[in-house]
Amino acid sequence: MKIVTLCRHAKSSWKQQDLRDFDRPLNKRGKKDAPAMAARLADRSAPPDVIVSSPAARARATVLVLAEGLGFQEQDIIYEQQMYGASTETLLAIIRGLDNAHASLLLVGHNPEFTMLANALGGLDLANIPTCGIVSLKFPVRNWSEIRSGAGSLLFFDYPKKQHV
Numbered sequence: 001m002k003i004v005t006l007c008r009h010a011k012s013s014w015k016q017q018d019l020r021d022f023d024r025p026l027n028k029r030g031k032k033d034a035p036a037m038a039a040r041l042a043d044r045s046a047p048p049d050v051i052v053s054s055p056a057a058r059a060r061a062t063v064l065v066l067a068e069g070l071g072f073q074e075q076d077i078i079y080e081q082q083m084y085g086a087s088t089e090t091l092l093a094i095i096r097g098l099d100n101a102h103a104s105l106l107l108v109g110h111n112p113e114f115t116m117l118a119n120a121l122g123g124l125d126l127a128n129i130p131t132c133g134i135v136s137l138k139f140p141v142r143n144w145s146e147i148r149s150g151a152g153s154l155l156f157f158d159y160p161k162k163q164h165v
Contacts, residue, residue, distance in 0.1 A: 002139045002147065003104040003155070004095060004121065005041070005048060006114050007066060010034040010132040012058040022084060026061045033132040033160040034062050038069025040158055041134055047072050049102035052094060054083035054109040062132065063108040070106075083109045091117050098144040122152040133159035 010030030026034070047070040053063040060079070067074055082090050091113060098105060107114075115126055118135040129135060137152030 001103065002141055002144060003045075003048075003136065004139065004147070004152065005045070005104070005106045005134060005136040006118055006129070007037070007041075007062065007106060007108045007134045008111050008114050008129045008131055009054070009056070009059040009062040009108060010037075010065075012131075022056045024056075024058050026058055030058070030062070030131065034065035035069060037132045037134060037158070037160060038066045041066065042070055044156055044158070045136065046104070048104045048106040050078065050098060050104075051076070051106045051108070052078045052080050052083070052098075053107070054086075055079040055081055056084050056110070059083075059108050059110065066106065066108065083107070085110070086113055088113065088116050088120055092120075092147070095147055096145045100143050102144075120149045121147070122154050123150040124154065126157070129157075130159040130161065133157070 010026050010033050012024045013027035051072055053059050063077055067077055080094055115129045118124055119126055122137045135157050136155040138155055139147050139152050
């Protein structure tokens with residue numbers, strides 16, 4: 001069994017118009033939502049075996065909060081340059097290239113790519129993964145290379161404005 005959990009970065013700021021998109025930081029809401037979603041993720045699942053994140057500033061800020069909330073060591077986070085602006089195929093290639101010793105993955109990145117990836121992997125029909133939203137899927141496979149579109153089963157879909165029970 002392999003588990004893929006996707007987390008879209010938390011809400012970012014547009015205040016500094018001169019910043020490149022890659023360098024945009026989290027805004028006030030993003031800084032509030034990330035720890036709350038880290039706590040929800042920790043309540044739902046064990047810490048992931050591996051975390052791979054986009055290196056964009058807003059994804060980095062989000063993944064550091066998530067890692068801390070999950071008890072994951074910051075130095076073990078993998079920053080993958082290809083995740084910024086990645087196609088679904090590129091994201092799948094990153095997943096399929098993981099070491100099979102890992103059973104669970106947390107990917108932190110961007111939309112619209114993450115919504116498209118979640119829909120493809122799980123045969124879902126999500127209109128949008130909101131900022132700091134999390135989609136977790138399980139796959140009945142032994143190797144990451146066996147992950148295919150439509151083969152995932154939804155474990156959960158959570159996001160900051162969703163009522164938490």
